[in-house]
Amino acid sequence: MGKQLFRYSEANKEGFLDSDNITFNDGSIVTPEEIWHYLTVEGPVKYPSAFEVNLYQGNRGSRDETLPTSLKTRYLGLTFSARMEKAKDNGKSIAFIQGGQAVDPYTAADTIALRPGLVNQWNNGLEYGNDINKENLRRKKSKEKAFHDMSFEACQTGGYEHVQAGNLRIDVIAPYTVLRCSDVSYGVEAHRHGPNKDVKLLNVDFPLRNQADKPWAIEYFAGNLRRLVHTLDEVTGRKTTEDDLLKAIKLHNEGRRLGTELAELWWSADIPPTNSDDRASLVSLGNLETHGDVQASLSVLKEARKFIAERVKNGVKGHAVTDNPKRLFILGSCVGINGSRSEDAGAIVVGRDDQWSHCSSLVEEEGDPYYNLAKTTLEYPYEQGIEKRAQWTIEQIRKSRADGVIFIHNWGCNTQAAISRPIVDIIKRETGIPTYIHERDLHGLRDEQEQNRVNAFIEML
Numbered sequence: 270m271g272k273q274l275f276r277y278s279e280a281n282k283e284g285f286l287d288s289d290n291i292t293f294n295d296g297s298i299v300t301p302e303e304i305w306h307y308l309t310v311e312g313p314v315k316y317p318s319a320f321e322v323n324l325y326q327g328n329r330g331s332r333d334e335t336l337p338t339s340l341k342t343r344y345l346g347l348t349f350s351a352r353m354e355k356a357k358d359n360g361k362s363i364a365f366i367q368g369g370q371a372v373d374p375y376t377a378a379d380t381i382a383l384r385p386g387l388v389n390q391w392n393n394g395l396e397y398g399n400d401i402n403k404e405n406l407r408r409k410k411s412k413e414k415a416f417h418d419m420s421f422e423a424c425q426t427g428g429y430e431h432v433q434a435g436n437l438r439i440d441v442i443a444p445y446t447v448l449r450c451s452d453v454s455y456g457v458e459a460h461r462h463g464p465n466k467d468v469k470l471l472n473v474d475f476p477l478r479n480q481a482d483k484p485w486a487i488e489y490f491a492g493n494l495r496r497l498v499h500t501l502d503e504v505t506g507r508k509t510t511e512d513d514l515l516k517a518i519k520l521h522n523e524g525r526r527l528g529t530e531l532a533e534l535w536w537s538a539d540i541p542p543t544n545s546d547d548r549a550s551l552v553s554l555g556n557l558e559t560h561g562d563v564q565a566s567l568s569v570l571k572e573a574r575k576f577i578a579e580r581v582k583n584g585v586k587g588h589a590v591t592d593n594p595k596r597l598f599i600l601g602s603c604v605g606i607n608g609s610r611s612e613d614a615g616a617i618v619v620g621r622d623d624q625w626s627h628c629s630s631l632v633e634e635e636g637d638p639y640y641n642l643a644k645t646t647l648e649y650p651y652e653q654g655i656e657k658r659a660q661w662t663i664e665q666i667r668k669s670r671a672d673g674v675i676f677i678h679n680w681g682c683n684t685q686a687a688i689s690r691p692i693v694d695i696i697k698r699e700t701g702i703p704t705y706i707h708e709r710d711l712h713g714l715r716d717e718q719e720q721n722r723v724n725a726f727i728e729m730l
């Protein structure tokens with residue numbers, strides 16, 4: 270029997286066609302008319318899994334149809350793989366990064382920076398026509414290969430198997446050795462010994478734990494950022510200047526400011542102006558890296574800021590959000606819960622610590638750009654020791670008026686697994702709100718078991 274696919278309603282087409290174009294890094298544009306065509310004709314044929322009405326991705330099969338920027342983030346997600354292939358055909362350099370850093374130096378060096386989720390998204394999008402079960406089976410198989418070839422102790426979100434199999438044209442693997450991610454050192458070392466030795470490797474060494482007020486640490490990390498840019502230049506053959514980095518910092522600061530404004534606007538509303546998935550996909554645009562194209566992210570973000578302000582002013586409630594939902598704050602790296610099923614259970618996700626930590630950290634624009642970027646990066650709240658990180662998290666929980674906190678850690682995400690208990694203990698001690706810790710496997714159909722536990726927590730709230 271054919272699977273039931275979600276279809277966008279023609280009733281919303283006219284409103285959508287009135288919205289803005291998306292402008293890309295290379296100056297090209299895509300019009301709302303072209304986006305509508307993709308989402309209603311081309312997309313469902315190429316990626317039926319993304320349109321399938323299935324509990325795995327929520328039982329609505331879509332986000333908010335009347336919010337044009339929701340359709341645009343969906344378009345950018347579905348075209349991601351094809352856009353990366355096109356970028357490579359046009360000679361663009363692509364770096365694999367990992368750890369929660371901002372991508373200013375990569376933008377300065379004219380390099381697309383892709384973190385693990387995006388590397389997997391690129392690979393997943395190379396095959397067309399799969400339903401959800403086939404898609405998951407395919408992902409699970411490739412991850413089993415990675416567990417086997419690299420280590421069962423790593424989370425395997427990094428896409429080691431795709432790079433080593435030569436499926437993806439990644440030029441350089443250049444992550445920061447930040448505290449949050451225990452997979453970085455496994456990953457870079459494993460690539461050094463894998464069959465595909467052509468890929469260039471650099472670990473950007475990051476002084477760990479509360480070093481931000483030590484001048485030597487800032488100077489040392491600034492030097493490592495210079496090495497990073499030099500390595501990226503060896504791939505592209507260009508010479509990145511300090512002025513290029515300053516321009517990139519200014520561009521990313523604009524994204525960070527807009528993303529922060531949007532999140533605070535959302536938090537200020539008594540009635541949630543979007544559902545959980547739309548909130549996450551729009552706020553995450555603030556880092557400008559989410560779709561492998563900083564200008565495309567910026568253009569959708571600007572428009573989203575305008576739409577959310579209108580909704581907040583007019584008291585419009587996000588699609589399928591229940592009245593007075595319980596507000597959840599999600600902690601941990603590379604995690605999230607099923608937004609739509611949690612909404613059906615009477616909740617809404619109001620924030621996350623991961624990614625938000627660097628979105629809300631602006632970089633000074635006067636003075637040495639390397640020093641300024643190093644200083645801000647060392648100050649990321651998510652990269653601090655337990656007490657400091659917990660205090661910052663408590664501030665975000667209070668600002669977002671969360672009723673409950675869920676800390677999720679993936680199998681193999683060793684730092685997050687180890688610190689989840691003390692972090693939530695501090696949160697509970699100081700705020701008194703209920704907390705819950707959950708471990709899971711990052712890959713495959715984990716949905717039902719996880720949702721049972723999340724729903725029980727929501728019921729308890």
Ligand code: SF4
Nearest residue numbers: 424450452602603682
């Ligand atoms: S799940 Fe943890 S270890 Fe894996 S990539 Fe994310 S932060 Fe790193």
